[in-house]
Amino acid sequence: MRFQELRDVGDPVELGAAYSHAGADELVFLDVKATLEGRAALVGLVQRVSERLAIPFTVGGGVRSVADADQLLAAGADKVAVNSAALDRPTLVTELAQQLGTQAVVVAIDAEGGRVRSRAGTTETARTAVDWAREAESRGAGEILLTSIDADGTRAGYDLELTRSVSAAVGVPVIASGGAGGAEHVAEALQVAQAALLASILHEDPDRLTSLRAELHALGVPVRRVEVLHGA
Amino acid sequence: MRFAICEYGAGNVRSVELAFTRLGATRTDDVRVADLAILPGVGSARAAMAGLRSRGHDVALRERVVAGRPVFGICLGLQLALDWTAEDDGVDGLGLLRGRSLRLKEGRVPRMGWAEVDDRGAFYFAHSYAASTPAASAWSEGVVAEVRAGSFLGCQFHPEKSGEVGARYLAGVLEEARSLSLA
Structure with a gap:
């Protein structure tokens, strides 16, 4: 189970700052074990990371209420991601959207074989990713962060079939996640999704972001021009 | 330079504060006396307008604009400065400048992500x-990206979240506010 091979890849504050300087378009911080371990995401850490960023910052992990979300936004997050708690109680998405605005609400979906799993992939649910994405949108999700458990960790490319089906089912932006091995995979994902998430290949080598941007540009993918003014 | 942020009890204004303090400006709580008043953009329109009114920011901002003193609106802050917004079944805005805010009709909504603003780079x-x-004074993919009317300047994008390009934009906002307050 690739999803279970979670590794400690370093100080999130320094990593976040390095990515921001190197031209990441956005930073997503998921405390994936928060629900499993029954704790809220690390508010203090979110504050320290956000102080070093000048790019959008999404935080998730253990968010179970509007109060949890408010705490993260007050600590400097721009958006909150919800996963297991929204599956347990879908009205959470509605409450968050009413209070924070849809643009601040990301519904994260982990899917295996097209079906949703909760609690960091450890628990089956009765839902398909497509149906849950549709419901999340109707309840006020502003973005869908879609992770393929099948593709995650393979570095063989994003799960294009899953991503295409979810993206076609909703009108909000979809962020593809899981499986990135190189620039060509990102380019493929951006054909069917509005954004692509990179994780392990960057954590191993943060400088890879700069070369990836150049490779994407060479592949004809529009990448924003970034001036790196500070040495990371 | 002293700036004030018109808080209305929603969302993250910390990034706006950080962005301006990084540029050497100082935050003050008094919207009336600040060199620059900032109307940030978080939350939903109806709650935001109610929050602005209950704190007296609506009156303070109108007085500033009448007196030709700088006001800067970001995202929802720009939309609330108009006469009316279609959000939340229709909400009257501050009327700091003429116009209405309408729901986006094309592409994915919400419109999230980086986009070019005229030839100024991506925000x-x-x-x-x-x-x-x-x-309207600048556009992005057919969408109004910036507005200017008297001493009011508003942007639809989030400069405080737009990296170095955004920081440069905010430095320009401070520079304009400085020259307006000297005039």
């Missing part, structure tokens, strides 16, 4: 509504 957007106004 970060996160919005479902956009201004329709004669005061």
Whole structure:
């Protein structure tokens, strides 16, 4: 189970700052074990990371209420991601959207074989990713962060079939996640999704972001021009 | 330079504060005396307007604009400065400039992500509504990206989330506010 091979890849504050300087378009911080371990995401850490960023910052992990979300936004997050708690109680998405605005609400979906799993992939649910994405949108999700458990960790490319089906089912932006091995995979994902998430290949080598941007540009993918003014 | 942020009890204004303090400006709580008043952009229109009114920011901002003193609106802050927004079944705005805010009709909504603003580079957007106004001064993919009317300046994008390009934009906002307060 690739999803279970979670590794400690370093100080999130320094990593976040390095990515921001190197031209990441956005930073997503998921405390994936928060629900499993029954704790809220690390508010203090979110504050320290956000102080070093000048790019959008999404935080998730253990968010179970509007109060949890408010705490993260007050600590400097721009958006909150919800996963297991929204599956347990879908009205959470509605409450968050009413209070924070849809643009601040990301519904994260982990899917295996097209079906949703909760609690960091450890628990089956009765839902398909497509149906849950549709419901999340109707309840006020502003973005869908879609992770393929099948593709995650393979570095063989994003799960294009899953991503295409979810993206076609909703009108909000979809962020593809899981499986990135190189620039060509990102380019493929951006054909069917509005954004692509990179994780392990960057954590191993943060400088890879700069070369990836150049490779994407060479592949004809529009990448924003970034001036790196500070040495990371 | 002293700036004030018109808080209305929603969302993250910390990034706006950080962005301006990084540029050497100092935050003050008094919207009336600040060199620059900032109307940030978070939350939903109805709650935001109610929050602005209950804190007296609506009156303070109108007085500033009448007196030709700088006001800067970001995202929802721009939309609330108009006469009216279609959000939340229709909400009257501050009327600091003519125009209305309407729901986006094309593409994915909310419109999230980086987009070019004329020839100024890419900025970060996160919005479902956009201004329709004669005061438009910059565009992004057919959407009004910036408005100017008297001493009011508003942007639909989030400069505080737009990296170095955004920081440069905010430095320009401070520079304009400085020259307006000297005039």
